[in-house]
Amino acid sequence: MSVTAIASSQSGTRPSYDLKVRPMDFEFPEDIPEFWYANDPFRTVLAYALSGGFPEGERFFIDSVRYFQDRIQDPELKRAIRSFIGQEGHHSKEHHALNEWIESRGYPVSRIHQDVGKMMRLYRKYLSPERQLAKTAALEHFTAIMAEHYMLNLEELGSMDPRMAKLWAWHAIEEAEHKSVAFDVFKTVSNNEWIRLSEMVATTFNFVTFTTLDMILLMRHSGRMTDFKMWLGGLNYFWGRPGVFRKMIPAYLQYYRRDFHPSQYDGREQREKVKKEYLAED
Ligand SMILES: [Fe+2]
Ligand SMILES: [Fe+2]
8 A cells, every 4th residue: 555645734845755654564584683683782672771761662553543543534644654554564563573583592581561551551541632643743753753864774784694684674764754744733733832842852861761770680681780891882972982872862853943843854855766775666
């Protein structure tokens, strides 16, 4: 199923949605090396920490958008919502399978899965549907910038075991494709700047805190907790040189602009390269 459309919004012409749902059925053979990501425990464990939270997180994203589905009139956005739900549903399923494999290798990602599940239940109970949607839009900004400023890079993907690289390339491509959907639904049904921005502040705090704690949990189980050289190397990679996360800060801050829209960053060229290389799509 593919959705390509040009639609107009209250603020003028909105760039086209270009979403394709690609069902997958990844397998994780036993001979994938323990540190399949650049032979680096830090980067491998970071990927595990993220994967641990995806299945419950993505279910929450789907529900928060679906809640407002009936209030959307724009047929192009309605179609994009259906594709968004399809994409996130498949991500959730594939990361669930990946998480079982990670667990079988002695990393307790099920604890992360359960903790994220508990947190999502609290959000569902105590946050208004509008705030839940704003939280989804904020987290979608995180996944979009991580896709477009980090993962959709042939050098980065090339440093992974190719069987893992395909999954991360696939997920990153679809995160970039649907980056505007939750945001556009929020803008259509609410457009409350206080809610949008305060949810981004809260989400940033939670995302950074819990990802760090989850990495510590997993690292303890890898027996590398006191490998300070590894920690320093990892922190340097993300915050020093090349500084993958440090370089993302300007893209992150764009979200706080009143006139921000996810489509303002055009990552199509890099996405096309990765699509061609990893999904054999032109
Ligand atoms: Fe996803
Ligand atoms: Fe997403």
